Amino acid sequence: MIRDISGRSQTAAFSASPGQSSPSIRNPSRGLVLIVLSIVVGTVGWSGTVLTLPVAMIFPLLWAKSPSRLVAAAVSGGYFLAASRGLPQGVATFYAADLWPGLLLWMMASTCFVTVHALLWTWHPGKGRAVRYLAAAVLMGLPPLGIAGWAQPTTAAGVLFPGWGWWGLVATAASIAMITSRYWPAAAIVLVGFWLWSAATWTEPSLPDKWKGVDLELGQSLGRDGSLDYHRGLIARVRETAGDGPRVIALPESALGFWTPTVARLWQEALRGSDITVIAGAAVIDAAGYDNVMVAISADEARILYRERMPIPVSMWQPWRVWTGQRGGARAHLFANPVVELDGTRIAPLICYEQLILWPALQSMLHSPDIIVATGNGWWTAGTSIVAIQRASTVAWAKLFNRPLVTAFNT
Known part of the structure; x- marks a missing residue:
């Protein structure tokens, strides 16, 4: 092993530089774990049960923890495809056709979601990462890209902050920003607390009189x-x-x-x-x-x-x-x-x-x-x-x- 004049190994110095190496190279299993978790999050969060919607808030964390752009794309794809898993069968039924047209449309619809999240992913942690994820959420929430913007974690605002209105939406956006930062453990603890409180006191929306x-x-x-x-x-x-x-x-x-x-x-x-x-x-x-x-x-x-x-x-x-x-x-x-x-x-x-x-x-x-x-x-x-x-x-x-x-x- 070659050493520099400061006594550090050049290998160690090389590994410490985010511009030179990726943890995914040293630990390839990490990316696989994140992809599997994203599929679970998409499946559970979008199961059709309103109280499981906050599970979708884990997706921004998995995206932020991705060790490379390729893994971030795979994590985004796993989440989106799992969340929209009913589409192929539904389309096949609608057109009275086999499953393949539905599968093709399913994959095409996910391309927009994956591309936006992959392009906006960044290696560098900090405020930049949170801003980039929020930018992706806005792009996928508003037309034209928002036309295919299914499975938005922001929808969980109604479960986490019922009755808060626009402030609840702001709180959800702030929570997502925290989730993608180094302070994600604290954000996760706070969100779980709000989630448990909401589940314990949950009531269905009222029906208008008459x-x-x-x-x-x-x-x-x-x-x-x-x-x-x-x-x-x-x-x-x-x-x-x-x-x-x-x-x-x-x-x-x-x-x-x-x-x-x-x-x-x-x-x-x-x-x-x-x-x-x-x-x-x-x-x-x-x-x-x-x-x-x-x-x-x-x-x-x-x-x-x-x-x-x-x-x-x-x-x-x-x-x-x-x-x-x-x-x-x-x-x-x-x-x-x-x-x-x-x-x-x-x-x-x-x-x-x-x-x-x-x-x-x-x-x-x-x-x-x-x-x-x-x-x-x-x-x-x-x-x-x-x-x-x-x-x-x-x-x-x-x-x-x-x-x-x-x-x-x-x-």
């Missing part, structure tokens, strides 16, 4: 059967539910199928003589494409209440059709109508895919809604945890901002 959501189990037939018998069956279900006292009844996404003047008149006539208002999902079609909407129907009026800001990419939202001069696909209204009003009540509407990403919920909360109404049509997710994750996410946002929550899903 409101109720109706879950259906009509599978793929929901909204595809435009017969008179189908609508009469839904109307009977609404009247049965309203018999318990609710005045506003929410039905799942796509419950009414195509929204036409005939459907509007049918429902208005059926509600004549009552004070019931129905909020239901439907599709408004024109020559260029369609809008996925919520409509509000009462004996006095029938109108479009909300146009979905972010339909499911690929299966519904297909922007390349416009770019190539084709027609069809759902329109994305991105930042439009974050809050809508019904009889003086300000509503934050979230349809299906909007419940899985960050910015629609936060944009709505900027406008101080009175309640959250979340609907979905999850027949294609049978056998997966996707609908459960949607529910958990909406519950977390409702708890964070202390808003009553109405949900209506079809499975």
Whole structure:
């Protein structure tokens, strides 16, 4: 071993320099352990149980502890793929195809998440690492990258800091910054304390007075059967539910199928003589494409209440059709109508895919809604945890901002 004039071995000096060597070379098993842990974190954190969401907060720590950019990419990929594991099966069911199209879409969707986190990873510890992770979280939380920004650890804010509102979001961001720093043990102890306290005192979000959501189990037939018998069956279900006292009844996404003047008149006539208002999902079609909407129907009026800001990419939202001069696909209204009003009540509407990403919920909360109404049509997710994750996410946002929550899903 060659020694320098100070008596230190050149090997030791070389190893001490972060610009020259990596612990992953000296301890290759460390990277493997981090990758395995990231898969466990993604699986448990996004199991569909709201109280396990804080487990996702471990991902920033695993990312920060990665000994190389390659390991950071693998950790990010393991976490994201585990969190979104229901996608391949769901897509295969949606397209009535085999598993391979779903697997391909699953891998493509993860590319954005992995690339951002890998590029922003840094060897150097300190404030720079925390800033870089927060930058990655912002990039994956807002459009355009946020369109595929699933599995955001920030969603855990509603479990860790229920009722704190925007301060809870700030506290979560500060906690993530601490988790990625050398002070992560102290941050972890504090977060576990908040988590245990929240779990011990946990209550579900309240239901608004005179409101109720109706879950259906009509599978793929929901909204595809435009017969008179189908609508009469839904109307009977609404009247049965309203018999318990609710005045506003929410039905799942796509419950009414195509929204036409005939459907509007049918429902208005059926509600004549009552004070019931129905909020239901439907599709408004024109020559260029369609809008996925919520409509509000009462004996006095029938109108479009909300146009979905972010339909499911690929299966519904297909922007390349416009770019190539084709027609069809759902329109994305991105930042439009974050809050809508019904009889003086300000509503934050979230349809299906909007419940899985960050910015629609936060944009709505900027406008101080009175309640959250979340609907979905999850027949294609049978056998997966996707609908459960949607529910958990909406519950977390409702708890964070202390808003009553109405949900209506079809499975």
